[in-house]
Structures are given as structure tokens and as C-alpha cells.
Amino acid sequence: MTAFEAQDPDFERRVRESFARQRVMETMGATLLRVTPGEVEIALPFRAELTQQHGFLHAGVVTTIVDSACGYAALSLMPPGAGVLTIEFKLNLMAPAAGERMIARGRVTKPGRTINVCAGDVFAEQNGREKLVATMLATVMTIHNRPGVTD
Amino acid sequence: MTAFEAQDPDFERRVRESFARQRVMETMGATLLRVTPGEVEIALPFRAELTQQHGFLHAGVVTTIVDSACGYAALSLMPPGAGVLTIEFKLNLMAPAAGERMIARGRVTKPGRTINVCAGDVFAEQNGREKLVATMLATVMTIHNRPGVTD
Amino acid sequence: MTAFEAQDPDFERRVRESFARQRVMETMGATLLRVTPGEVEIALPFRAELTQQHGFLHAGVVTTIVDSACGYAALSLMPPGAGVLTIEFKLNLMAPAAGERMIARGRVTKPGRTINVCAGDVFAEQNGREKLVATMLATVMTIHNRPGVTD
């Protein structure tokens, strides 16, 4: 992995403030852990209220945290004033989302002026061990100069 | 579109009972509308508690309803005793998920003994009009004879 | 399906000239059939030189024609002077690519100033009947004012 350099020295505060405006994160109980240039980590403790019919976290819930981890990884490398928008993603589900909590890690694999490619993984934590639950490949857009879409 | 025939005459009750076990649907406020062989419709009224930082429904929330619509479309064509599992999906986001409520429509495009391909769309309803918000292409697996994964 | 209107009255000639510059099409033996605003059709007769290990056309060959069908569907709606670039796509393979010839049909499902979403299908023709072989969901970018990327 290449190490990236942030264009905005204030990138961490900016990511944390935008995350704090995502009301779905509070509703689900997700928190923002680590923010470094090009990488972001989000945690979600298991909650039965977010499950599908077999008792695992719903794929859409898993998507929620890993999409935000990818988007904020991209935002961490954007210039001041820009906004972040997910264009599309693909998610592969590899194991049931069961365990004490989920950790989503998003990272930029190819930053660009407009188009950023990001990869993300979700791990289930149980008894101090991590198991890979899902993996995402996402396309994230940098929005320049559009009022209402600034992060 | 080809019309499909259900292998299980009881397909509608089966889909509705499995949906009722998805606790995330109740948490989000989503309801199951229409269930026909190979097609399922789910509605989600807009709720500020489910938004991302710009005030639109989070992509993960949109994913939740359209993934279930696709998965249950596949289940509606499965033989009795089988279970449904999403292997992977891709979602393209085309417009902000804003409006009075979202309608997710999932349909099977290619059923199979093990692998089913499904397509889904999410529309935002506002003043009686619908606008396309997102589109999904998903791979859904039929699980035969696995205890605990019956739907 | 919504019918789209071309911004460039010369869209068909423009698509046909760009297609003629895709040397891989001549190498594979593919031809451009129909070009209408937002929809493009490409044909590829079966050739043993393009097969994978089981004797079917390779998934990458199938991708070649349906990616171009999607990209040119998007180009048919672009303003004069713009260029077309595929950002990403997902392809589901539903049946072996066997038969007399393949027909790829690409269509725009959501045009945009910069980001266009396209869907494509590939059918295998055999004895006058068509069978669905693969389906694509693609994100195609409109490139404005970039020398060397004009179509």
C-alpha cells in the first residue's frame, strides 16, 4: 500500500464532523474509530434490532458502515471545500455478520481529481479475534463547488 | 420479462413470514407490499433518523430494502425447505434518496437451482410521482438442506 | 423505458466512426448493428479462437462487446466534442456463451452531465432463438474538453 498525504491539514476534524451529521450512525450505534489519510475505521456493536431473518446483521447494515468507511477514506484526501458522494459499490458477503461487534475498514486504492476507487472490509470481532465478513469495491466522487454537497 | 411460476404454492406466506423475522425492517419502518412469483416490493417512509450527512437516506439504508426485495423475489421461486442467502450485489446510486417514501422493487432475471440473478430498483415517491434513486444487480443463492438457513 | 433524445443530431455517424477505430472489434469479428439514442447493438459471430477451456466464448470476450454497447449507448446521448470512458462495470454470467452468434445490447438507464448509468445484456442466437447469456451494469463517464479523449 502506498501511503497518501492529505491535501487538507484539517482532514481528521472534517471527517469527524461529517460523520457526526450522519444520523443513521447514531441510530445504529456506530462510531468512528481511526481516521488517517486515505483510511477510515468504523465500529458497530452487534444489535438484534438490526438483524435479518437468520439472526445475523442485515447486509444493508454491513453496507452502511463499510460504505461510510470508504467514502470518508476518500474525503480524507480531498481538498478543502469539496464534498463526497458514493457513485456505486459492490459488496461480497463471505460469512454471517455475527459476533460482538463489526469493524469496517475503508481505504483509498486510487485517488483522483473526480473519481476515487476505494476498497473496504468488514470484520466480525469475537473473543478478541477477527473474521472477514464482507468486502467492498467502491467508486466515490469528489464534488467540487456544489453548494449543499460540501463535507 | 418472462413470467415465472412458483414451485411452492405457499410462496407468499413464506416470504411474508421470513420478512417478519427481519428485525431491521421493523427498526427502519419498512413494510412488505406486493409478493408475486419472482417479484417483491418493499416500502420505506422517509425518516430523518436514517440519513447521511446531506440529509438524504444513507446508501446502506437504500441497500437494506432493495437487497431484501431481491432476496425475497428469489425466495418466491424456491422449492419448499430451501433458504435464501445473498452472495453479493452491486448498487448504483443515481439520485439523492429524498422524498416521502422509497419503494424498492426486486425481480428475478435468471432463476437457477443454486444461483439466482436478480435486479432491483429503488424509487423515491414525492407528490404521487416516482423518481429512480438506485439500481441493484445481485447474486442470490438457494441453500438446500442446511439447518438454520431455511426460509 | 423512457425514450431519450440525442443532443448531437450527428450521433449515429459519431458512434459508428468511434466503433470503427476500436481495432479489437475487427480482430474479434464484431460488428455494430443498431444505433439509436441511448441504445446500441453489437454482434459477434462465434469463433473458436475466442474460447475458454470448456469451448465457450471467454467472459472477457463477452465483456468486450457489451462494454462497448454500453459505452456507445452513453456516447449517443453526449453533446458534440465530448468523449466516453468506462469507469467500472459488473457482469453476471448466466449461461455458457455458445451458439451461432452473440448479440450485445447496451442502453442508458440514467444519463447525466458527467456520470451515466448503463445496462447491457448479451444473448446467444441459435436456430433463430435468443438465450440470455450475461447481464452488465456499468458506470460510464462523459469527458468534457480533454484532448485525445474525444469521440
Add this chain to the structure above:
Amino acid sequence: MTAFEAQDPDFERRVRESFARQRVMETMGATLLRVTPGEVEIALPFRAELTQQHGFLHAGVVTTIVDSACGYAALSLMPPGAGVLTIEFKLNLMAPAAGERMIARGRVTKPGRTINVCAGDVFAEQNGREKLVATMLATVMTIHNRPGVTD
């Protein structure tokens, strides 16, 4: 990355023989480089006959080598007698496929009895340096006991 162990001691010969039956590889001029348990590398020298309209290798050509690299990475971990089938993939294109030759590297990220998840990257080599051109996330199926689909 976890190191995987092959179930079939003869995995390398098996992959090389199946690759040799992919006639499209010979047609394009691609060769199989490295085969290790869970990882496969394929090379393709640049050829003008395989280009799109801007003079770069067509996305479908890039797909051909990275899909095979992913599929054969999965095959290298399969038990004797099984066959390999790509169910679907997503490809992100990050830079023009230009340079002296392309190197596709596929690796298994999650092996399974039936469903394998693979990731692949394509690099363009120029003057001894590599540049990331594309990245794939693929779902590959292990086919057990199906005559005609043995690799």
C-alpha cells in the same frame, strides 16, 4: 494475506493445462507466468490489434486476463475433479491500459466449498515500472461432479 494450502498436489500442472485450452489466450498472446496456491499471474504484451478507439487495450481485453487470473487462482485451491466457473465480477478501470505489457494478478481472498471470492489487479509495465490499471472483485464457483466442466 493468509497463505493457502492446495488440496490437489498437482494443482500447478492442472492450472497450466486448463490455461493451455483457453484458445483466446493464444489468440491475444497472453501467457501464464506464476501459479502458487491461491495466486496466479498472467502476462499480455501490448498489441495494437486489441485496442479501443483511443489506442489503449480494450477493457474487455483487460478483463480477459484478470478474470482468468482470478478463476485459476480459485482452481489452484480446488479438490481434484472439480471445475471452475466465474459467476460474476466487477472491474474498476483506473488508468489507460497502455505500456509494454500488462500483468494480471489474481488471488483468492475467501475460498469456500462452492463459492470463492477472488481479487485481481492489472498493472501496466513500462520501462521496468508498474502502474495500476484496473482492479477486479470476482465470485467464482467450484463445480463438483459435472461432466464437461472439469478442470
